[in-house]
Amino acid sequence: MTETATARKRLFHKSDELKFCIECGKERCSFGWCKDCETSYMISNFKTWTSFNDHIDKLIQRTQLNATQTCDYLEFIDYSQFDMIKYVSRGGFSTVYKAKWLEGPRWNWDEDDQGWERSGPIDVALKRLDNSQNIHLDFLVQIEEHCKCLQNGYLADCFGITRDSTGCIMFVMRFYDNGNIYEFLDKVKGIITWRDIIDMLWGVASGLEKIHSEKRCHSNLHGGNLLIEDESISTDARISDVGLNGPCDKPRSISQLYGVLPFIAPEVLCGQQPNQSSDIYSFGIIMWTLASGLRPWHDRPHDLELARLICHENLRPEVDEVIKDIPNLYRELMERCWDSNPSNRPTASELNNLLGKWIICICDDPNTTPISEEFFNAEEKRWDLIGKQLNTNNFPKVVIHPEAVYTSVDTS
Template sequence: MNLNGQSPSYGLCYECKQQRTAAAWCKICDIASLKENFRNWTSGNSKIDDFIRYTQLNANKPNDFLEWIDFDRFDLVEYTNKKGAFSSIYSAMWLEGPRWKLDDEAEIWTRSGPIKVILKRLNNSQNLSQEFIDQLYRYHKCLQHGALANCIGITKDPTSCYMFVMRYYKNGNLYSYLEESVGTLYWRDIVDMLWSISTGLESIHEYGLVHGNLHGGNILIERKMNSIDAKIADTGLHGPADKQTSSQQIYGVIPFVAPEVFKENIITKVSDIYSFGMIMWVLSAGVRPYSDKPHDNQLIQEICSGLRPNVINGTPLVYSNLMLQCLDVNPSNRPTVFQICEYIGNWISDLSSQFGDNAETKFANLEKLNLRIIPCHEKATYFSRPLDSIN
């Protein structure tokens, strides 16, 4: 809607002369073109083909869908030494790149040319379970949402394991970015990242969904000229791709899991809020939570008994108050993501008065933390795993 309460006008489609429904997008003609191209590609798996076609037939704007990309269209595929319990991460160059610009005169889309991408390889995915396919359908709109890490398409490696093609974020995940930025972050930077993360979570909850696996490893960062872009990744893509698991099996990273999830074995929107509170703590501290102890059943018991990280000295009161509210042991006392966005929006609109003199002061305590950081405990685990398997 524009300021007059009217839908914006994107002009007429050159082909059908109907109003475009988004910039450079005619829902009638562009979807018809995608449908016409169905015969020119296949993943070799009818379920994957049907899913990709579903995203294309329900697209509302350019790049609001997935496409099949043959593996030979990637070059310089390299393992990044990053992995989860059920996936491995590679970087690559996509030779053609995504659809980039509409040539109205030629009535064709041109592509961007070579771009760097991330390939998330789903381990043992030669035989995708129906449960995993159903999960993709539930979350498919989140895969392309602007407030979340962009998923571009799907491919298959030479071992027939499926890989999701994701946008490349040059500053890595939240942990690597904070380690690189020690001593250089301002509270304005922290709030900037927190706003991006909260709006991403808001979009998930608006769809009536939960993330269920929010932690620092799946917050991806890209520093821009005047802002820091922080995107939530792995929305709907965690868990094994091949096993017919019980719907009650929960995966997570212990420090970010709400105590009621350990007790009741169910994830909810309010358990996402607890995870968000832990991300707030990571942003304020600049280090990983509970890195000095094993992430085992003992830590789970301590969290359920009320263990929380200490508030870092120098944290603005409005920040720590919201963080502690998110970490409240009683889920009903936690704010909704919509309330969180309202709070953070107020911080952004009036940062100086909300944060006082700390607003433009470097995170002095980060340098101090850097001097006393010790290596993570050998049993501190920061990738997702089945919670019922932890001893």
């Protein structure tokens, strides 16, 4: 037998090993994941942990029993597993800390034992829910809906739940070094390429398409819950807090509205419930935020007058004076997203397909197209302006109005 034939035979046997479980012989439903064996493993461990809340325990157990791959479930993680805990930031109804998870998730595949091993120490974010010692059943329903979106590559990774020494619930999530959109833009002084802008938006659109395809909506999409993963080949945005908003210790009320005012659709401000089209409005404001490098309406109070102007005067963030290099097709899509008539807005699926087409034209198509030419011209204008600012060190100073609020609040 030739060396090539031997290699092919070895590869065939290897793929066959990965396809079938060495313990029970049944076919695996995904890489390294035998549904029966992993479910048995999870059940055998149920008695070894508790969150001291039956509803949360059952919720975690349901994610484990329904898991079809290694990143598809939550686990309860004892608080003693976290070290080097440091405060990061404060949100509307939560506080975020950075910590080292000593064991890490079951993410490493052991070729010899044909099983999953823990990764070892990794950085995580601990999101502490205010007053969650008395978490309300209504918020547990929100968490349940959130968990149904775990298997989505464009959502921020959530590993599980823990309780701190005060009894508060904390989500254990991947720590993203670049923070959210605002922190990322501050870090790079608003200097990002049009390619990176489209890359980030494509990730958000893909995540929204997945959420909307499951008959859900995010309901509180804004720059603070889009987390940035800056890799060597691309800059990606991950969606967090799907369906989670408001205080966790109070019952839900359809008359109460929690969110960040600049990102809330006018029809929602006027009393309608958040829905998929209001997510698209928020997406349009995110398009403006990335293109401008600024927070929307950073120079004025986020008050009833701003809400009135958005709803009744069709006020939107300034484009002509702020984004001088904006491509026409980008502007047209952005303005469709924030159209006052929800039926005129594109769907998440349309956004995903369109932005994917733009990325291909910009990055992969060797031929010049009208789309690539428009973005290349915009890129040249952008870097001409940035070059002048770098030469003179004359970057515009942005002052945030003390009554401009970018964390979720009660806007009812």
